[in-house]
Ligand SMILES: Cc1cc2nc3c(=O)[nH]c(=O)nc-3n(C[C@H](O)[C@H](O)[C@H](O)COP(=O)(O)OP(=O)(O)OC[C@H]3O[C@@H](n4cnc5c(N)ncnc54)[C@H](O)[C@@H]3O)c2cc1C
């Protein structure tokens with residue numbers, strides 16, 4: 001199918017954009033990368049009255065550091081994060097591990113991180129990472145600006161706390177300390193599919209002991225999930241040496257955390273080719289593997305003097 | 312809506328509805344039917360073209376978004392005297408096409424990467440990423456990978472002093 005008719009504007013300033021979004025009588029949609037919106041318009045699952053193309057708005061493509069955090073503007077494309085140096089330290093490594101799982105280079109050249117957060121698909125890598133890392137969503141409407149803490153933001157599949165007249169101008173991530181090891185592993189049927197399950201982790205380590213664990217689960221419920229019970233179970237555990245065997249022993253803290261994430265944190269839905277039982281099994285396995293990857297990342301970095309250099 | 316597109320160096324002044332995607336406007340208004348449409352979902356990559364030098368899916372971009380921009384399609388790959396592009400020669404040499412439906416998309420995704428960075432021949436993971444970007448139902452991909460490697464190696468050696 002082809003998109004149904006709509007009106008189109010391409011403002012040059014945030015101010016003009018917010019004016020256009022203020023028309024709440026009609027179905028008004030922001031067009032960022034268009035890699036979800038135009039697809040939905042082809043399928044006519046979305047038939048906007050007005051499309052507000054923000055690609056010509058000045059100042060939305062900034063990626064900058066601000067007081068221990070990185071602020072990602074609404075027009076920063078996925079592809080930017082392919083380089084682990086785009087963002088300093090472990091956060092840049094985590095983004096680089098995750099981003100290659102999002103579609104392909106031509107889609108990553110257009111699609112944006114903020115667009116993914118706005119769309120809020122349960123299988124979005126960025127959404128689960130934002131949730132695990134306590135990101136803040138910065139929004140503006142014609143008469144106010146506010147910040148939405150990420151744990152208040154996701155309300156279900158494709159549902160968020162953003163009001164219809166609000167533009168997400170940027171998302172802010174606190175940087176991760178140099179004592180952090182990161183991991184990201186995704187499982188899917190083919191590269192053209194969305195994640196069946198994916199896991200993001202960041203382990204903050206002090207004296208060989210896990211001080212804080214962050215675990216984000218992708219496509220493990222109707223919205224992104226933070227695996228808080230599993231995180232709690234890891235605090236105080238030793239990161240240990242990564243070991244050489246293919247599997248960790250059954251009683252290992254990472255294996256235990258995987259089981260807790262699958263049974264207590266996740267709420268997987270049935271999907272074609274993946275019933276909830278299968279998915280719980282996949283979650284347990286992937287959480288364990290991702291924690292191990294993060295522990296290895298920590299050790300490699302610590303061995304290199306933990307300067308936040310590249311892997 | 313009135314827009315100006317530069318396609319393969321040639322200016323086109325067009326009047327298009329906002330709902331029309333770039334691929335349709337290239338095919339129907341500019342009469343450049345080398346850009347193919349397979350899925351119209353961003354998946355197959357047959358529609359890949361360069362917009363301001365960057366490979367994008369022409370089925371997931373509106374033509375009006377390209378107002379004032381420069382588009383390059385498979386018709387713009389060969390030199391003005393008709394000499395095939397190194398990628399086209401490499402695709403022929405490596406038998407990287409059978410039915411040819413996917414070929415314009417693969418050529419453009421490779422051309423975008425190669426022109427941005429002539430050293431991609433050294434990075435087999437990057438080349439794998441390009442080959443995985445699009446779908447080919449005939450060749451089994453390996454000849455396509457070899458063709459891109461061949462063209463990349465050629466352009467890298469040409470780039471050396
Ligand atoms: C073949 C294919 C495979 C894909 N695979 C994956 C994948 O594996 N993982 C994944 O996460 N994504 C995947 N995607 C989707 C892709 O990542 C999109 O880029 C992303 O979901 C949306 O970002 P966008 O910038 O393209 O937003 P758009 O498509 O422009 O917008 C999406 C929605 O968000 C709204 N919106 C966008 N920006 C703003 C803003 N600043 N303020 C308010 N509202 C806004 C729009 O109005 C629209 O409703 C895939 C897409 C394709 C075509």
Ligand code: FES
Pocket residue numbers: 347348349350351352353354355356357358359368369370371
């Ligand atoms: S037609 Fe555009 S990706 Fe298939």
Ligand code: FES
Pocket residue numbers: 407408409410411412413414446447448449450
């Ligand atoms: S050559 Fe037939 S689809 Fe690729």
